[in-house]
Amino acid sequence: MSSKNAPWLMPILGIAALAPAAYAANYLTAEQARAAMFPRAAFAEQPLTLTPAQTAQIQKLSGQRVLNPKVQAWRVSTGGWFLVDRVIGKHEFITFAVGVDAAGAVKGVEILDYRESYGGEVNSAAWRAQFVGKRADAPLKLGGDIRNISGATLSSKHITDGVKRLLATHAVALASA
Numbered sequence: 001m002s003s004k005n006a007p008w009l010m011p012i013l014g015i016a017a018l019a020p021a022a023y024a025a026n027y028l029t030a031e032q033a034r035a036a037m038f039p040r041a042a043f044a045e046q047p048l049t050l051t052p053a054q055t056a057q058i059q060k061l062s063g064q065r066v067l068n069p070k071v072q073a074w075r076v077s078t079g080g081w082f083l084v085d086r087v088i089g090k091h092e093f094i095t096f097a098v099g100v101d102a103a104g105a106v107k108g109v110e111i112l113d114y115r116e117s118y119g120g121e122v123n124s125a126a127w128r129a130q131f132v133g134k135r136a137d138a139p140l141k142l143g144g145d146i147r148n149i150s151g152a153t154l155s156s157k158h159i160t161d162g163v164k165r166l167l168a169t170h171a172v173a174l175a176s177a
Helices: 009-018 030-037 052-062 125-129 153-174
Strands: 043-045 070-076 081-088 093-100 106-114
Touching: 030 070, 030 081, 030 093, 030 106, 052 153, 070 153, 081 153, 093 153, 106 125, 106 153
Parallel strands: none
Antiparallel strands: 043 070, 070 081, 081 093, 093 106
């Protein structure tokens, strides 16, 4: 069909050309991330709703606001916890998972869903590996002990902040559970 036969089509095509392209990458499901971090383990889902006192303590310990008092958490049969959360990238949410071993250290970080149009380098294994071994008392500061990614600065910062908040959540609400 040509534009001569359908003049109404031209304005629609013009609007479509101006619309930003939608980008989304679903890297892993929570189940796949759990299996990657804790092979051969069983998981017991233990959703948690933080109390106001726990929320205040987590915010003080991490320096990060707790936006949602509901925590997606699974106890790992071999010891530790698996946590799923999300942070805002530049414009869209990034869903990520953190495995915490029985001693309270990061076992792994996985990006589950990334919805930004650029900055997906935060999913590189080398960048995520910087978190392994970090505990709630680690600085976890972008440009300090965590390397920044040029072109993904906000995603890098917010994921770093999210990991720090989840480590504080573990220390405050899960470590003694």
